[in-house]
Amino acid sequence: MTDITALPRPPETSLLKALRQTTTFRAILVQPWTYLTGAVLLAVLAASLLESTGSVWGVTTALTFWGAWAWGLVGGDPHTWTYFKEVAPAFNNPQVGFFTDAGTLIDVGLVFGALLATLLASQFKIKNIKSSRQVAAAIIGGLLMGFGARLSFGCNIGAMFSGVPSMSLHGWVFMLFIFIGAFVGSKLLVSVFIGESTAVAVAPSPAAAPVAASAPGKPGGGIRRIQRTRVEKKENVTQFPIGLALLLGLGMIAYYYVDIQKAPRLAVFWVIGIALGFTLQRARFCFTAAMRDPCLTGGTNLTKAVMVALALATVLVSALQLGSYIRTGNLEAALKIGLISPVGVHTAVGAFLFGIGAVISGGCASGTLMRVGEGFVQQWIVLPFFCIGGLIGAAAWPLWRDLLMVDMKGAVYLPNILGGFVPALAVQLTGLFAIWLLADWWSKRSNA
Amino acid sequence: MTEKTLDCLGEACPVPLIRTQKALGELVVGDVLVVAIDHSCAMKNIPEWANKEGHNFEIEEVSEGQWEIVIEKSH
Numbered sequence: 001m002t003d004i005t006a007l008p009r010p011p012e013t014s015l016l017k018a019l020r021q022t023t024t025f026r027a028i029l030v031q032p033w034t035y036l037t038g039a040v041l042l043a044v045l046a047a048s049l050l051e052s053t054g055s056v057w058g059v060t061t062a063l064t065f066w067g068a069w070a071w072g073l074v075g076g077d078p079h080t081w082t083y084f085k086e087v088a089p090a091f092n093n094p095q096v097g098f099f100t101d102a103g104t105l106i107d108v109g110l111v112f113g114a115l116l117a118t119l120l121a122s123q124f125k126i127k128n129i130k131s132s133r134q135v136a137a138a139i140i141g142g143l144l145m146g147f148g149a150r151l152s153f154g155c156n157i158g159a160m161f162s163g164v165p166s167m168s169l170h171g172w173v174f175m176l177f178i179f180i181g182a183f184v185g186s187k188l189l190v191s192v193f194i195g196e197s198t199a200v201a202v203a204p205s206p207a208a209a210p211v212a213a214s215a216p217g218k219p220g221g222g223i224r225r226i227q228r229t230r231v232e233k234k235e236n237v238t239q240f241p242i243g244l245a246l247l248l249g250l251g252m253i254a255y256y257y258v259d260i261q262k263a264p265r266l267a268v269f270w271v272i273g274i275a276l277g278f279t280l281q282r283a284r285f286c287f288t289a290a291m292r293d294p295c296l297t298g299g300t301n302l303t304k305a306v307m308v309a310l311a312l313a314t315v316l317v318s319a320l321q322l323g324s325y326i327r328t329g330n331l332e333a334a335l336k337i338g339l340i341s342p343v344g345v346h347t348a349v350g351a352f353l354f355g356i357g358a359v360i361s362g363g364c365a366s367g368t369l370m371r372v373g374e375g376f377v378q379q380w381i382v383l384p385f386f387c388i389g390g391l392i393g394a395a396a397w398p399l400w401r402d403l404l405m406v407d408m409k410g411a412v413y414l415p416n417i418l419g420g421f422v423p424a425l426a427v428q429l430t431g432l433f434a435i436w437l438l439a440d441w442w443s444k445r446s447n448a
Numbered sequence: 449m450t451e452k453t454l455d456c457l458g459e460a461c462p463v464p465l466i467r468t469q470k471a472l473g474e475l476v477v478g479d480v481l482v483v484a485i486d487h488s489c490a491m492k493n494i495p496e497w498a499n500k501e502g503h504n505f506e507i508e509e510v511s512e513g514q515w516e517i518v519i520e521k522s523h
């Protein structure tokens with residue numbers, strides 16, 4: 001079990017090259033972070049966003065706005081839709097546009113944060129698609145996610161990652177049904193969308209003779225290299241300077257919001273969006289994998305990491321509420337910190353559809369944006385269809401509002417049904433820990 | 449000893465890992481599978497899986513954003 005990237009490398013000449021070879025540089029900017037690092041940072045970033053702006057982290061409402069703005073450009077009039085009157089009134093706020101919408105700034109920041117992380121690691125590549133099945137998966141998955149997230153009033157971020165720590169029942173219902181949707185999506189992926197591809201035997205040729213290679217440096221410490229055919233590889237081109245230039249550009253945009261627009265709040269959304277994208281990419285933190293892998297590949301590391309993130313976020317949101325209560329003495333206002341959304345059949349149906357879409361398309365909403373920044377052509381296709389799905393969901397609101405009997409006042413705050421704040425907190429943390437234990441047991445069981 | 453290559457370039461998670469699991473299942477102990485990937489999550493979850501299953505593996509970055517995961521079937 002040897003990772004050759006950890007082996008000693010030949011000394012380099014220039015200062016920049018030398019810096020790029022240091023262990024610290026590689027640990028921070030090149031090697032993937034652990035899932036736990038990702039979980040802690042995501043919880044802290046989401047809490048910082050809540051504390052500094054009063055807003056929870058959401059992804060999909062902005063994508064619906066993008067769809068609606070595009071619809072407006074081609075002659076539609078989404079401003080008259082009842083959805084934007086009853087559910088997302090921010091859309092009709094004259095001060096909200098592409099460059100001034102909080103959710104849009106987070107989402108665009110997320111794309112650039114992921115791009116930044118990829119460039120600083122010199123790992124940017126445009127990853128082209130291979131088959132038409134991938135195009136179909138991207139289109140269907142994007143539409144399902146966009147539409148599903150409207151039904152459930154948010155995705156695994158807006159509904160789950162922001163709802164559960166706020167002790168809103170809709171977050172828990174979302175989590176249960178996205179697991180079920182991911183299970184169905186996995187079956188669909190394996191039976192319909194994966195296609196055939198088999199391993200090809202390497203033809204032995206004089207040019208590529210098998211060698212027990214010990215090329216980069218001298219592997220010491222008794223590490224045995226796997227014997228395989230090796231071809232001389234060219235030295236990688238560094239993308240690090242491009243990453244630095246991008247960082248400068250992103251910083252200048254933040255400066256523009258603070259100093260020229262005099263809108264420091266918008267700069268906060270922008271900077272935290274970048275940090276979220278950077279963290280998701282560096283830790284390879286994938287909510288979809290957390291829901292999908294237990295049944296599909298037997299892996300539960302991400303499932304456990306998501307539970308840690310939710311537990312930590314719960315504690316942080318509670319701390320912010322307590323802090324606000326101590327400062328102001330107003331309990332009712334303090335408990336409003338966070339996100340409590342209506343819960344009902346629509347939450348379950350939306351989460352289920354979203355789960356299917358996320359698995360077949362290869363990523364949830366935040367995952368799609370992160371991979372758009374990383375250069376995945378498949379996600380470049382997913383994104384516009386995600387927006388179209390959201391647009392359809394918004395347009396069809398009167399239909400499913402009545403069909404699924406959405407009660408806009410039907411939010412359930414767990415402390416109200418579990419006998420108070422402290423019992424609810426205890427039940428919630430126990431529940432998250434129980435899922436963690438179940439995931440841990442499942443991984444060991446499927447390993448045996 | 450047989451050496452096989454599996455081309456998973458351009459494919460998104462979890463496809464590369466599923467293909468790897470299937471391809472390695474068809475090999476015998478001592479054989480080597482080289483999986484070509486450019487999905488940044490697969491360069492973490494394929495080695496994790498190989499590690500959990502107890503196979504020897506190496507991660508080789510062949511160019512920017514492209515890796516080869518070399519797995520030696522150990523049992």
